[in-house]
Amino acid sequence: MGLGADAAAGGVDVLIITALKEEYEAARAAGSAGYAGHPGVAAWEEHESESLLPFLVGTYVLADGRSMTVALARPTRMGATATAPVVSTLVERLRPRCLAMCGVCAGNPAHAALGDVVVAELAYAYDEGKRTEDGFExxxxxxxxxxGWLRAAQDLGTSDLPSFGEASPHEARIWLMERLYAGEDPRRHPARSRFLSQASWTxxxxxLQADGLVARDGAALSLTDAGYALIEQLVYDDLDGPRELPFAVVVGPMASGNVVVKDGxxxxxxxxxxVRSVAGLEMESAVIAQVAHRLGLSDxxxxxGVMDHADPRKDDRYKQFAARSSAEVLFKLLGRRLASPQVVAESAALSRIRSVYVLGGVTGETTYPDYEQSQLAHVCEQLGQAVAKAGAELIVCSPFPDSADLHAVIGYVQSGAGRIVHLHSPRHPEVAERQTEMLAMLGSGHDTEIKNWYYPGPEDDDSREQAWLLCQIQAMEEADVVIAVGGRVSKTANxxxxxxxxxxxxxxxxxxxxxxxxxxxxxxxxxxxxxxLEHRRLMDRDAVPDAMKIADQLVTARLRTPHNYRWPPRRVFISRARPDAAFAQALETYLSGAGITALVGEKELRPDRMVNPTIEDAVLSADLFVVLxxxxxxxSRFCYDEIELALRRHAVGEIQLWIINLDGSDIVPPEARALPQALARTPHALVALVRELLEHAEPARTVPGGA
Structure with missing residues (x-):
């Protein structure tokens, strides 16, 4: 089994759907060709070529060695009806991080030129509604x-893509004549600046006037008979359309309908x-958005690519170019979003932890007390970077320069991957002044959000330490993990x-x-x-960059604590909300392959029984209850009922219970907040966590009569 087959079995980074065979071939070719030194896909592997849903899998490699696994598939005909079942089935089967589509569309002539690529700002079915005698509602x-995808698309340049080419003076001349031939005003055309500068316009x-091809009457410009004859001949002879164009990316609403439009x-x-500013018109983008929304895909x-303007002049001359340019733009966009370090941090694929509380400071206990502050600053900046790159939020208390906290914040922010810093501190003028200085020092050129959490300040100088202790206790309570570096024994850290x-x-x-x-x-x-755990690494300052890997081991071990339950479990109840179906499907597939029966809510329902007793029987029959x-x-009220029943059974030792957090949100039921939890933001991370837990957890003792 090759690399692509492994990816198909365990999930892919992106599933790309096209509606037409020509679009499919263009995407396959664009993936193989790469761009600007990025190798692309070395080889596509066919999967299930004899089935109703064949697909390709390949590994798209970037110039710096980063990569992403790509699946490519298509229905047998265009339109929402043909596309929806293909997309839904493959998403549940391949469990992609991202669902994508490329191909051709009609472009709004007010916003997009022929050959431009429209990236959907939003998608919807424009023909949903009611038709009355007064018209359509x-x-x-x-x-x-x-x-994040919209920002990336807005900033995406096209000049390094294979289909991009600057317009020559001759091509600009033909472009100007073709606009007049189409009855358009070239001065107001969205692509005018790409073909004609202010200087070349005149x-x-x-x-053209000198050659007798255009005539000018004040502000009016028109083709002469000779000009009409020439441009008609050029258009007629241009069978395959352009190979290169100075095309651009246009971000705007995409409208889907069930008919091909050419009415203008x-x-x-x-x-x-x-929707006033629709940029693209086609038949399938609404399906992509709806399936992603329904199955809980966040990306x-x-x-x-724009092949026509949905008017009577509609033809296929730009179709090949539009299919190719859209695929090139899509692969570049996917590479930016799915293979970049920032996205790894956003998906938190490297960590099972939501938030980390860092505390500590100098101790005066080393053989170099005068240099402790310098070392503390260095290692805590490394620590802050490690927390940020793992996708976790940072919790600190002190903005003072002699603390571990401040330097962890500096590293977290300067990493470029930091998301949120929670600053827990007492209300006091001196603290406020230090916070203001810290924010000024950090500057505004970063995306990290600083959240302040204030507590009662000290009533006098003697109560300062108690005020700080209150903040630190609250910070500790909010964190999933505490990481400590130094800290005087006589102070609050101890x-x-x-x-x-x-x-x-x-x-x-x-x-x-x-x-x-x-x-x-x-x-x-x-x-x-x-x-x-190689715990002696905690004595080594060089291990600080690996702090989050160590923390992951501790968090996982909390879920893996010795227990008195049947082990290994024979029946596992997966409790999930409907939008998280992709996670549950991935876990169910893994458990079934491991010989464990997976029980999932509605799949246990029977037509002759009410919902609640059916679910209750399934929970009561399970050895392990996994909360997603x-x-x-x-x-979800139904999910709440399930976890309440499981918590009651867990409290009396009747069932093992794991809480796996999919999006970092706070746990609501009070009885569940104190239980261990781990973070798994992707189906791949979820399966890896459960596999590790099942393979390494050991019972404390054998249950009488149990396995």
Whole structure:
């Protein structure tokens, strides 16, 4: 089995759908060709060529060695009816991180030129509604594209793509004549600046006048009979359309309908029906958006090349170019979003942790006390970078320069991957002044959000330490993991670490600076509690960049604590919300392959029984209850009923319960908040976590009569 086959079995980064065979071939060729030094796909592997849903899988490689796995498929005919079942089936089967589509569309002549590529800002079916004797009343369900993809598309240049070419003076001349031939005003055309500069505009017109091809009457410019004859001949002889164009990416709404349009009237109708700035018109983008929304895919993108303007002049001359240019734009966009370090951080594929509390400071216990501050700053900046690149949020308390907190914030922000810093501090003028200075020092050229959480300030100088202790305790409570570097034993860090231990909070105590962190390290029987962890690395300052890998091991081990339940489990209940179906499907597939029966809500329903007792029987029959927590889960009454029943069984030792957080949202049921949880933002990460837990968890003792 090759690399592509492995990817198909375990999920892909992106599933690309095309509606037509020509679009499919253009996407396949664009993937193989790469661009601007990016190798692209070395070889496409065919899968299930004899089945009803064949598809290709390849690994798209970028110039710096990063890569993404790509699946490519198509229905047998265009349109929503043919596309929807293909997309739905393959998404559930291949479990892509992103659903994408490329191909051709009609472009609004007010916004897009022939050959431009429209990236959907939103997608909707424009012919949904009611037709009455007074006309059509639209009832549209618009689905917006993800914000990050829109920004990337707006910033995407095309000059390094194979289909891009600057217009020569001769090509600019023909372009100007063709606009007049089409009855368009070249001065107001969206592509005018790409073909004619201010300086060349006058030269071209004067040259065409001199050749007797155009006539000018004040502000009016028109073709002469000779000009008409020449441009008609050129258009007639241009069978295959352009090979290169100075095309651009246009980001705007995409409207889908069930008919091919060439009436020239639809653009004004779309405006009347509610979306004034529609840029593209085709038949399938709404399906892509709807399937992504229904199956809980956070990433989807549609890029389609403009082959005509949906008017009576509609022909296929630009079809080949539009299919090719849209595929090139799509692969470049996918490479930017799916293979970039920033997206790895956004997907949190490297970490199972939502938030990290960093605390510590100098200790005065080393043989170099005068240099401790310098070392603390260095290692804590490394620590902040590690937290950011793992996709976790950072929690700190002190904005003062002698703390571990400030330097962790600097590293977190300067990494370029930091998402949110939570700053827990008392209300006090001196603290506010330091916070203001810190924000000024960090500057505004970053995307990290700083959130302030304020607590009562000290009533006098003697109560300063108590005010800080309150902030630190609250920060510790909010974090999934505590990472400590140094910290004087006589200060609050020591108390906070004791409390974290009492709360069974995972702690990563780096020992090399001594202080409170060293005491926390020495109190733990690492070999007995975490036998798989190389705990002596916590004595090494060079291990700080790997702090999040160590933290992941501790978080996973909390879920893997010794237990008295049947082990290995024979029946696993997967509790999930409908939008998280892709996660549940991936987990169900893995469990079935491991010989474990997977029970999923509605699949257990029977026509002769009510819903609640059926679900209750399934939960009662399970050995393990896996909660796939998300915002959607928190909003579901049925999910809440399931977890309440499981929590009651867990409290009396009747069932093992794992909480796996899919999106980093807060746990709502009070009884569940204190239970261990781990983060898995992709189906791949979920399966890897459960596999690790099932393969390495060991029971504390055998249950009488159990397996």
């Amino acid at each position: 639209g009832d549209h369900r618009q689905i917006p594209a993800p914000e 030269d071209q017109i004067q040259g 009237l639809t653009w004004s109708r779309l405006k009347q029906w509610g 989807w993108v549609v890029a389609k 108390t906070v670490l004791h409390l974290a231990e009492a709360r069974r909070k995972p702690i990563v105590p780096f020992e090399f600076l001594g202080g409170a962190s060293r005491r926390a390290y020495q109190r733990r029987d690492w070999t007995a509690v975490y036998p798989a 927590w998300s915002r959607s889960y928190a909003l």
